[in-house]
Amino acid sequence: MVMTQSLFITLKASNPACQLHVLAPAWSIPLLERMPEVALGIINPINHGEFNLATRFKLGQQLRSEKYDQAIVLPNSWKSALIPYFAKIPIRTGYLGECRWGLLNDARRLDKQTLTMTVERFVALGLPASAAQPPPFQSPKLVITPTSQKAVQQKFGLAINGKVLALCPGAEYGPSKRWPPDHFANVALKRIRQGWQVWLMGSEKDTDAADAINALTDNQCRDFIGQTSLTEAIDILSLADTVIANDSGLMHLAAALGKKVIAIYGSTPPEFAPPLSPTAHSVSLSLPCAPCRKRVCPLYPVDHPDHTRCLTGITPEQVNELIEN
Numbered sequence: 001m002v003m004t005q006s007l008f009i010t011l012k013a014s015n016p017a018c019q020l021h022v023l024a025p026a027w028s029i030p031l032l033e034r035m036p037e038v039a040l041g042i043i044n045p046i047n048h049g050e051f052n053l054a055t056r057f058k059l060g061q062q063l064r065s066e067k068y069d070q071a072i073v074l075p076n077s078w079k080s081a082l083i084p085y086f087a088k089i090p091i092r093t094g095y096l097g098e099c100r101w102g103l104l105n106d107a108r109r110l111d112k113q114t115l116t117m118t119v120e121r122f123v124a125l126g127l128p129a130s131a132a133q134p135p136p137f138q139s140p141k142l143v144i145t146p147t148s149q150k151a152v153q154q155k156f157g158l159a160i161n162g163k164v165l166a167l168c169p170g171a172e173y174g175p176s177k178r179w180p181p182d183h184f185a186n187v188a189l190k191r192i193r194q195g196w197q198v199w200l201m202g203s204e205k206d207t208d209a210a211d212a213i214n215a216l217t218d219n220q221c222r223d224f225i226g227q228t229s230l231t232e233a234i235d236i237l238s239l240a241d242t243v244i245a246n247d248s249g250l251m252h253l254a255a256a257l258g259k260k261v262i263a264i265y266g267s268t269p270p271e272f273a274p275p276l277s278p279t280a281h282s283v284s285l286s287l288p289c290a291p292c293r294k295r296v297c298p299l300y301p302v303d304h305p306d307h308t309r310c311l312t313g314i315t316p317e318q319v320n321e322l323i324e325n
Contacts (some may be wrong), residue, residue: 001028002252003276004074005140007122008037014126021066023083030231031253033123036141050293051079055320060086066283073104073124088271093125102170118273139276140256144238145283149298152235164197165323166237166254167293168195168245169213176267177246179311185216186316187244187323192220200225200239201250242323247273255280266311267292 001024001303008020021040022032025048032041045059046052060083071084073094081103084092093106100107108125114133115121124135152158167184171177188198198217200210204226214221224236236255239242245251247268254261255275262283263275269291270282284290290310292298297308 001033001143002140002249002256003119003273004122005035005037005142005256006137006276007072007126008035009140010135011125012037012205017085021068023063027230030229031142031234032086033231034144035140036143039305053082054289056082057086059083059165060088063089068198070106074122074125078103095121095125098242099113118270119276121182141258142234142253142256142264144188144235144257147237148231149238152228152232153239155229155232156236158236159240160197162197163191163242164199164201164240165191166201166240166245167213168201168243168248168250168257169209169253170202170250171246171248172205173247173268176292176294176297176308176311177248177265177268178209179244179246179264179314181212182216183312183314183316183319184209184244185213187319188213188217189220189322190316191323192217197222199236201228201237203255241321244319244323251275260323262319264311264319266308267294267297281319282312283322285310287313 011018019039020037021042022038023042023044025130026043031043032038038049046055048088064087068089070091070274071089073081073084076095076097078100080097081094081100085103091106092104094104095110095210096107098315108129115124120134124133127135138241168320191198198221200223202225206225210225214223234253239256240259243254244262245254246264251263255277261280265282274282287310299307
């Protein structure tokens with residue numbers, strides 16, 4: 001969702017008067033509200049992977065009254081193209097996939113060799129099919145206000161004295177994308193000794209990793225795991241100086257806030273969906289077995305000398321050097 005802002009920026013640059021409405025999951029609406037290009041976020045009530053043809057047809061009928069000129073369908077599934085079709089939107093743009101001829105009438109063939117990045121694939125759909133590829137794009141930039149920053153400071157009792165390091169130890173995809181807690185703790189301890197505050201950010205699913213980091217740092221880290229809404233997480237991250245994150249949603253958020261981001265990559269390639277910020281650094285060992293794109297390291301047993309080496313081999317010293325340079 002963060003990377004879609006580059007598409008929105010492209011659309012507004014091409015036609016400043018256009019009104020962008022975005023059909024998206026309910027959780028992402030607060031994120032869309034931080035994108036000035038978006039006029040309206042519309043909640044999609046259909047869960048990921050759910051077909052629910054009746055609901056798709058009803059929602060499409062409801063959207064007909066908006067008289068949209070064009071729909072850009074980012075997911076590649078057949079069912080994702082149904083709502084714009086039912087809404088009778090005259091131009092329905094997207095990549096071919098799952099036999100979407102008819103549902104899409106501006107169907108593009110995706111050249112993965114040319115459009116190597118996710119953001120490029122999004123932005124290309126906002127340009128004519130004849131446009132040069134890969135297309136240029138602007139990085140996402142979320143809106144932060146002093147009022148929203150002050151609100152989270154008051155709610156969580158944050159007194160900021162000196163620099164702040166935010167650690168994001170989770171990754172929804174699986175353990176093959178999660179840097180070890182002891183590595184996070186090693187970096188945290190060095191910053192704490194230098195007078196930094198260290199904050200732990202993530203969802204309730206990241207509790208175990210956060211607990212391990214805090215245990216190794218004598219509970220000197222401020223733990224926000226599972227305690228914030230998405231909006232609050234955005235505002236808290238905006239107060240940090242540096243963010244260390246796995247390849248995750250929080251990593252992309254931090255990049256869109258212009259933070260100094262150190263992004264850790266294990267089983268996934270950093271070239272495909274990197275943090276889109278000039279102040280971000282992607283760290284990957286580029287081992288022969290990577291990117292395997294597996295949720296769990298396929299090198300078993302766990303005492304195998306190369307098990308998760310794509311992550312364990314990225315040392316705290318490497319990350320500390322990036323923080324300091």
